[in-house]
Amino acid sequence: MSRPARATWHSCRVSITNSRPIRASYTGVVHPEETFRETRLPWRREARCVLASRTRSTSPCSKTDNRQGKPMVAPLPFSSSFYLPALFLLVVATAAAAVDSAGAASLDDEPPVGLELALTAIDHDDPAGFRHALDRVEETQHGEVIRRHLRTLWLLDRVNEEPAAVAAQLREYPEDPMMPRLKRRYLDYLADRSAWGEYRLVFDRAPEITPGAKRQCVYWQAEIEIEGTLAGEQPEAALATWERGRSQPKACDPVFDWLEAHDYLDEQAYRERIRAAITAGQDGLARYLVGRGPAGLATYRDRWLALRDQPASAVAERIDVEGDGEEITQGLLWLAKQDPARARSLRQRASRLELIDEAQSASVSRLAALKAAYRYEPQAFEWLQEVPVSARDHEVWTWTVRSALRHLDWSRVKQAIDAMPEEIASEREWRFWHAEAEQRLGRTTAARAVWRTLAETPDYHGFLAADRLGIRYPLPENTRRPDPPSAQTLAALQARPWLSLAFALHRLDRPEDARRLFNHALADVPEAELPALAWQADRAGWPDRASVVLARMEAFHAPQWLSTRFATPYRSLVEAQAERQSIPPAWVYSIMRRESLFMRDIGSGVGASGLMQLMPATGRWINRQAGLGLAPLRFDDPGTNIALGAAYLARMAERFGNRYPLAIAAYNAGPGRARDWLPAVPLPGDVWVDTI
Structure with missing residues (x-):
C-alpha cells in the first residue's frame, strides 16, 4: 500500500x-x-x-502561491490538531456584531483616492491614465509609498520598455516588498541582452532572491565572460548543478561547456549524474549521458537500472560479488519500499560481510521498519525497536507507538511512549495515549489525572480526554468578540504605510499583492498592536490574515477570538x-x-x-x-x-x-x-x- x-x-x-x-x-x-x-x-x-x-x-496552513512558489501564509504554530x-x-x-471604535481611523476605510484608477491604468496599459492617477495618489496619506508601489507594478510588465527606470527603482528602494519580483524580471532582461557587467552588479545587490538554476547559471556565465574563469567555490557549485538528476535550463549550457573544457566532467561526475537521473526516474537523461560521456558507462547505468527495477535480485548479485556499498544501500532502500522483510534479510547479510557501514545499515533498517508499520504488519513493532537510536527520528518514535496501538497492545503502547525522548513524549497525542494505556493496565488514578489536564484545552485530544472523564468539552457557553481597540492603537496601525496599503489592496480585490504587503508589514508590528491588527483584519473580512496574526499572538483558545479564528x-x-x-x-x-x-x-x-x-x-x-x-x-x-x-x-x-x-x-x-x-x-x- x-x-x-x-x-x-x-x-x-x-x-x-x-x-x-x-x-x-x-x-x-x-x-x-x-x-x-x-x-x-x-x-x-x-x-x-x-x-x-x-x-x-x-x-x-502554509500554502504556496501558484505563480511564485513562495509561502503566502506565515507558518502557524498551531497544535497538531484543529x-x-x-x-x-x-x-x-x-x-455578535463587531463594534467600531467611535471616530477612529481604520485600516479598512475606503482605499486612497487614485489607487484603483492607477491599478486599472496598469491593467489597461494606459500611460496617461496612470500618470493622472499617480498625481491624485500623491495627495493622500502615505502617498509617497503608494506611488512607489504603483510605479513598481507599472514597471513589472514594462521592463523591456523602461529598463533605466527599472534599474533606478531597484537601486533606490531595494527593501520594498515587490522588489524581488522586479529584480528577477530585470535579470532576465539583462540576460537576454548579454549585458554581463550589469547582470553581475544587479545579481549581487539587494534585495536577496532565490535565483533558481537559470539565473544562477547566467551569473556564472557572466563571471566567465568578464573574468575568463570561475573562481573560488564557483566551479564546485556549477558542477553540483550539472550533477542533478534532471535536465537543466539551456542557459546552463555555456557553464557546462566551461566545466567540460576544464576537466571537471570526468567519469566520476558522469556516474554521479547517471545515478541521480535513474533515482529521479529520468531514464532518457541517463541514456543521453551514456552516449555523451566516457566509454563504459552503459554497464554502470544498467546496474543502477537493475537496482531500481529488480532490487531483490540485483542487490543479491551485488552482495555476491562484494560490490560497492553505496550501490547496495540504495538498492536495499528501493527494496525496502517493496518488500521490507527481504530488504532486512539482505541488509543483515551485507552488514555481516562489512559491505555497508553502520549508518547505511541503519538507514535501511529504518525504512524497512517504517514501511512495515505503514502496512500494519504485526512484526513492525519489533523492527522499529531494532532501529539504531542514531536513526530514530520523530517518524520512527511515533510509529513505534502506532504499531502497538493499532494492535491494541497497551503494554507496548506504554513501553514505547516511556522510551520516547521527552520532547516527543510530551506532545498531547502521546500524553493522551499513555494515559489510555495506564487506564487499560489498571492504573486509573494516574490516567484520570493526565486526562483532567488535557481536558482543559479545547483541541482534539482535549475533547477525547473529556469523553474519557464524562465531562463537558472545554468550550465557552457563548462566544464573544474582543473589545474594539483604542483609537490610538488603530491610528498607530493606520500610520504604517505598507499595512495600510495592504488593506486597501484587499478591499480592491487584489489578494496576492495584498497578502505580500501584509506579510512584509507584519514583521514590524509590535506585540502590543497585534490584537488590534487581528481585530482589524477580522472586521475587514480578511480571515486568512486574521488567523496569521492570531498565530503570532498564540491566542488559539482565547474565547474572544473563536469567531475570528473560525470565521x-x-x-x-x-x-x-x-x-x-x-x-x-x-x-x-x-x-x-x-x-x-x-x-x-x-x-x-x-x-x-x-x-x-x-x-x-x-x-x-x-x-x-x-x-x-x-x-x-x-x-x-x-x-x-x-x-x-x-x-x-x-x-x-x-x-x-x-x-x-x-x-x-x-x-x-x-x-x-x-x-x-x-x-x-x-x-x-x-x-x-x-x-x-
Missing part, C-alpha cells in the same frame, strides 16, 4: 456523543472493508471530526450549497479552513486551486457526475469552487455510508487511500484516527 507524503495527508479525528459524552474508543468502531457497505459507525446525535496535519512543520466542525456551529450561532466567510454560498447537497455546512467550513484558509486564489503544489482545494480534474469530474452544469469552470470563483467542493464532499459521504470522518479522509487523500486505511478487523474509531 502506498502512502502519501506526511505533509500532504490528514487524519480525521472522531468523537461520538449521545446526550452526554461517550467514550469514543468504545463506541466509534471502524470496520474492515468487507463489511464496509453494510456497517455504519454508531453515530448518535453528533459526530465531531477534525483534520490534523502530521508534519514536522508546526504550520497546518477544532471541530461543531465549533463553527457555535461561532455561527452566537457571534464563516461566503456564508450564503456555503449554506446554499450545503443545503443543496444535504451535508452539514460546518463540515464544508472545516474543509475550507484546513485546505485553503478561506483563500480563493492560492494553489497547492500539485495543482489544486483555492478554497476547498479540488484538483481541476476532480472538479471537472464532479461537475459532470453531480449534474451541476457549471461552465466555464473558474476555480477562483468562490461560487463555482464551493459548489464543486460541496458536491464532491457529498459524493464521498454517500460512498462511505455518510460516515463523515471517512468521507473527509477520502476528500483529502482520495477514496482509494481511505479504503486502504480501513482496518482488517473492527477497530475503535479514535485508535484508527491516530494510526493512519
Whole structure:
C-alpha cells in the first residue's frame, strides 16, 4: 500500500456523543472493508471530526502561491490538531456584531483616492491614465509609498520598455516588498541582452532572491565572460548543478561547456549524474549521458537500472560479488519500499560481510521498519525497536507507538511512549495515549489525572480526554468578540504605510499583492498592536490574515477570538450549497479552513486551486457526475469552487455510508487511500484516527 507524503495527508479525528459524552474508543468502531457497505459507525446525535496535519512543520496552513512558489501564509504554530466542525456551529450561532471604535481611523476605510484608477491604468496599459492617477495618489496619506508601489507594478510588465527606470527603482528602494519580483524580471532582461557587467552588479545587490538554476547559471556565465574563469567555490557549485538528476535550463549550457573544457566532467561526475537521473526516474537523461560521456558507462547505468527495477535480485548479485556499498544501500532502500522483510534479510547479510557501514545499515533498517508499520504488519513493532537510536527520528518514535496501538497492545503502547525522548513524549497525542494505556493496565488514578489536564484545552485530544472523564468539552457557553481597540492603537496601525496599503489592496480585490504587503508589514508590528491588527483584519473580512496574526499572538483558545479564528466567510454560498447537497455546512467550513484558509486564489503544489482545494480534474469530474452544469469552470470563483467542493464532499459521504470522518479522509487523500486505511478487523474509531 502506498502512502502519501506526511505533509500532504490528514487524519480525521472522531468523537461520538449521545446526550452526554461517550467514550469514543468504545463506541466509534471502524470496520474492515468487507463489511464496509453494510456497517455504519454508531453515530448518535453528533459526530465531531477534525483534520490534523502530521508534519514536522508546526504550520497546518502554509500554502504556496501558484505563480511564485513562495509561502503566502506565515507558518502557524498551531497544535497538531484543529477544532471541530461543531465549533463553527457555535461561532455561527452566537457571534455578535463587531463594534467600531467611535471616530477612529481604520485600516479598512475606503482605499486612497487614485489607487484603483492607477491599478486599472496598469491593467489597461494606459500611460496617461496612470500618470493622472499617480498625481491624485500623491495627495493622500502615505502617498509617497503608494506611488512607489504603483510605479513598481507599472514597471513589472514594462521592463523591456523602461529598463533605466527599472534599474533606478531597484537601486533606490531595494527593501520594498515587490522588489524581488522586479529584480528577477530585470535579470532576465539583462540576460537576454548579454549585458554581463550589469547582470553581475544587479545579481549581487539587494534585495536577496532565490535565483533558481537559470539565473544562477547566467551569473556564472557572466563571471566567465568578464573574468575568463570561475573562481573560488564557483566551479564546485556549477558542477553540483550539472550533477542533478534532471535536465537543466539551456542557459546552463555555456557553464557546462566551461566545466567540460576544464576537466571537471570526468567519469566520476558522469556516474554521479547517471545515478541521480535513474533515482529521479529520468531514464532518457541517463541514456543521453551514456552516449555523451566516457566509454563504459552503459554497464554502470544498467546496474543502477537493475537496482531500481529488480532490487531483490540485483542487490543479491551485488552482495555476491562484494560490490560497492553505496550501490547496495540504495538498492536495499528501493527494496525496502517493496518488500521490507527481504530488504532486512539482505541488509543483515551485507552488514555481516562489512559491505555497508553502520549508518547505511541503519538507514535501511529504518525504512524497512517504517514501511512495515505503514502496512500494519504485526512484526513492525519489533523492527522499529531494532532501529539504531542514531536513526530514530520523530517518524520512527511515533510509529513505534502506532504499531502497538493499532494492535491494541497497551503494554507496548506504554513501553514505547516511556522510551520516547521527552520532547516527543510530551506532545498531547502521546500524553493522551499513555494515559489510555495506564487506564487499560489498571492504573486509573494516574490516567484520570493526565486526562483532567488535557481536558482543559479545547483541541482534539482535549475533547477525547473529556469523553474519557464524562465531562463537558472545554468550550465557552457563548462566544464573544474582543473589545474594539483604542483609537490610538488603530491610528498607530493606520500610520504604517505598507499595512495600510495592504488593506486597501484587499478591499480592491487584489489578494496576492495584498497578502505580500501584509506579510512584509507584519514583521514590524509590535506585540502590543497585534490584537488590534487581528481585530482589524477580522472586521475587514480578511480571515486568512486574521488567523496569521492570531498565530503570532498564540491566542488559539482565547474565547474572544473563536469567531475570528473560525470565521464563516461566503456564508450564503456555503449554506446554499450545503443545503443543496444535504451535508452539514460546518463540515464544508472545516474543509475550507484546513485546505485553503478561506483563500480563493492560492494553489497547492500539485495543482489544486483555492478554497476547498479540488484538483481541476476532480472538479471537472464532479461537475459532470453531480449534474451541476457549471461552465466555464473558474476555480477562483468562490461560487463555482464551493459548489464543486460541496458536491464532491457529498459524493464521498454517500460512498462511505455518510460516515463523515471517512468521507473527509477520502476528500483529502482520495477514496482509494481511505479504503486502504480501513482496518482488517473492527477497530475503535479514535485508535484508527491516530494510526493512519
